[in-house]
Amino acid sequence: MKIEELVANVLELPLSLIKDSSGPATLKAWSSLKHIQLVAALEEAYGVTLTRHEIQRLTSLAEVRRILQQKSVEVGSTP
């Protein structure tokens, strides 16, 4: 599952709506509760632990990808 697919699954949105710029400020479905769910899903899928600082900066798909890459996660690959 690619990262955008994971985000789409958590948000229960069609994959076509998930862009790099997508985030809580652009997608109404990206609520605070979904944000918490997304954090858990990312941690489980990629075997990482996100710090509070990182959780606060998951502000778009591009940022999610960047933060995971910083943790040496190969995004885009199957977790």
Add this chain to the structure above:
Amino acid sequence: MFISPDGWLRFPRPNEHAIARLLCFPTAGAEAFVYDYWAAFLPESLELCSIELPNRGSESETEQYKELSTMIAALAESILRHSRQGQKLIFYGFCLGAFWAYEVACYLRGHAGLQPVQLIVAGFPAPHLRSTITLQMRTTAYRQLMTSYYPPGTPQHNYVLARFPSMIEDADLADQYAPPLETPLHCPLTVIGGWQDQFVKAEHFWSWQQYTTGNFRVQMFEGDHFFADGYQREFLQALTEWL
């Protein structure tokens, strides 16, 4: 997204052309990101800015505060530093956030001669009655209720559990002395409450009336303390209409 260098202010969608800035003060233990998604619902004319309070664990980017007065001063000064010329300020505070919003409004009036154009508070009694809530926050019943909204083991349940230490630290701050009401604010004050609020007596929502000489109204909704969670879209639409 812009986060102020001092860590206090979070702007999910910065907009220098917005005519007003909606400053959202989070409830006890909550983090600023909980308001991010509001930006997707609000009109372009409003710039959302949520407040990140200190005392949020070892990773906190804001300084740790043990005194209410110094925390309020530091927060208010950050709001002033990052304000845009000509942009109006609207304060919204939910639960304990209502108290923070009021205290910051008082500080800004006293130190900078400005007030928000509107103060909106939800799910909280007037400041002089705040101990009716902070006392409850230390009870087992409160913990049980707060965790009852989500099934055990879910991310949301675990998140609420992880926030309890910060909730208590916020309650400790709120319990400290704050000057009693002497001169009411002049801005319109709107109070929002749920008829079935487990923590706030319905009559206590009207206790805010003495805190302003401006227009005052209480808007009650069906639902409990977290009534807005049940119909966020409608709540934000109503909020936008009031503004």
